[in-house]
Every structure is written in C-alpha cells, then in structure tokens.
C-alpha cells in the first residue's frame with residue numbers, strides 16, 4: 275500500500291497491520307538482528323488524537339522523527355494522514371532490563387511498542403549487533419574470577435572476570451571503548467568482587483560518565499551497592515529489606531523486574547525512601563514480547579499510578595541512560611509511537627496492548 279497525499283488511511287482494526295503495511299519503507303526486511311533501521315522518507319501527520327499528558331494535537335512525522343506538534347487541524351493538509359481520532363498517542367516505551375543476546379527478539383519488542391532497551395549483560399560480540407530499537411548496552415558484567423554469572427546461565431561470555439583493582443579499571447575502559455553505555459556488576463554472590471575492585475569499577479565508570487547497575491537482591495548487597503556509589507539496582511531486591519537500607523537509595527534508582535522476581539513491597543519501600551523506579555522486565559528471563567502487561571500490573575499493585583508508570587517507562591530511563599530522542603513526544607524525538615485506545619494516565623495497562631505502533 276502506498277501513501278498518497280490527501281488519502282485518509284482506512285486504519286481500522288487490525289490497525290497494527292495497517293500501520294506496518296503503509297508506513298514501513300519498501301523492500302527492507304526487518305530482521306531480528308538485521309541492518310540498522312533506515313530512516314523513513316515518509317512524511318505524514320497523525321491527526322485527531324490526544325498526545326498523552328499534552329492534550330489534543332496533530333503529530334507531524336518526517337524521516338523517522340517527530341517534526342512538530344500542531345493544533346488540531348493545523349498541519350499541512352497536503353500531508354498523508356493517519357487517523358487517531360478517539361485515540362491517545364504515547365512515546366515508545368523503554369525497557370530498562372533486557373537480554374537480547376539471550377533471547378534475540380528485538381523485532382518483537384519494537385513491534386510491541388518498545389522503542390529503547392537497556393541490555394544488562396551480553397557477550398562483547400553483541401556490541402556489533404544492530405537492532406530495530408535503540409539499545410544502551412552493558413556488555414558482560416564485570417565480575418570476580420569464577421563469579422556470577424560465569425558458572426551458570428552466563429557461561430558463554432556474559433561475565434568479564436577481573437582480579438584486582440587494576441584489572442577492574444581496565445575492564446571498564448575496554449567495555450567503554452567497545453560502546454558500553456553503562457556497567458553492570460553482580461553483588462551478594464560468591465566469589466564476589468572485593469571492595470577495592472568494586473570501588474575501582476565505579477570510579478572508572480563514573481569517570482567515563484557511565485552509570486553502574488548492580489545485581490543485588492539481598493539487604494547486604496543493597497547496602498554494599500550504595501556504599502560503593504552504584505547508581506541503579508538491576509532488580510527490585512527480593513530479600514527482606516530494612517528501612518535503613520531503603521533510605522540509602524534516596525536519589526538512586528531501581529529497575530522493577532517484578533514480574534520476574536517479585537519484590538513489590540520492597541519497590542514500594544524504596545520508592546517511598548526516594549529511589550526512582552524504572553520499568554524493566556528482564557526480557558530473556560521473562561518472555562513478554564512487547565510491553566509487559568504482567569510488569570505493568572505488578573507496578574500498579576506496588577502503588578504506582580499511571581503517571582508514575584509512564585514516567586518509569588519513558589522519561590526516567592531516557593534521562594538515566596542517555597536516550598536523548600526517546601521518552602517524550604516533542605520535535606526531534608524518534609517517531610516510535612504507541613497509538614492507544616485508552617489514556618495510560620488512567621489505565622496504564624493499555625500500554626501493553628497498543629492498537630497501532632508507528633515506528634521509523
């Protein structure tokens with residue numbers, strides 16, 4: 275199907291197929307790990323919808339980016355349109371905990387509305403894999419010799435073993451040079467990084483401007499992470515957590531992964547203590563191909579409202595991980611957008627069932 279000026283697309287259900295058929299560039303298969311997505315030459319406007327949190331506006335898209343937000347009806351009438359009357363338009367979601375080397379289904383995530391993801395452990399070879407969504411990559415976890423996860427699920431290169439602070443510093447530098455956008459460390463397992471090694475990892479990462487994410491599920495590990503000035507927890511902790519330990523996370527962040535590991539009470543306690551919650555599913559361990567209804571529901575159950583959940587899945591991770599063109603619908607944003615049949619501020623679960631996903 276070819277877009278023609280003035281042709282109001284008959285985008286009735288099933289809307290997903292309509293959007294893909296009409297708006298994807300021609301002749302370029304979108305393989306799971308194929309070539310990087312080429313910017314669309316397409317220039318169109320999404321009319322009649324409500325931009326979530328901003329009100330009614332028509333969204334003009336060009337070459338894969340949001341070009342402008344117009345007052346309803348004010349866009350160039352010569353542009354092809356997508357009718358979003360009665361719909362809400364939300365920015366693409368960021369999943370802050372995935373493993374695409376373990377479960378290489380980036381295409382399914384992107385098609386489901388995930389515009390960005392944080393890959394929290396993969397072999398170094400994954401740095402070179404193009405994906406149809408934006409990825410901030412940790413590469414392998416920096417770990418002790420024989421440490422987690424090198425003797426279990428991550429035996430195939432998911433850990434980078436170091437001995438001594440010097441090797442720890444060098445490992446961070448090597449990962450950063452290969453494209454790491456963050457560094458991940460496991461805490462609370464044995465054998466573990468020494469305090470000197472952990473301090474060296476954090477210092478080297480912060481010197482490069484990279485956040486450090488810790489796998490830390492217990493009270494002891496959560497305390498050690500805060501003491502080392504780690505920025506984020508890769509999971510909501512699952513062990514019993516004291517109020518004092520929660521307070522150590524004020525101003526830091528945690529990635530939810532409630533549908534994978536549970537921990538809703540701890541998430542609520544950390545949030546109340548001032549930690550910032552980021553939506554993350556541990557995709558690869560979990561398998562919801564798109565935006566996870568189970569994770570959204572768990573966040574609701576932990577006390578987050580629609581605005582908090584949307585923030586946790588868009589603007590918060592965009593700022594934490596440097597996704598400068600994700601997280602909000604504004605000029606210059608990547609045009610990976612969810613068209614929804616309900617307002618996610620009132621019904622956050624609607625994010626898991628977009629009626630249409632527009633993408634570059």
Ligand SMILES: [Zn+2]
Nearest residue numbers: 371373394556
């Ligand atoms: Zn994980």
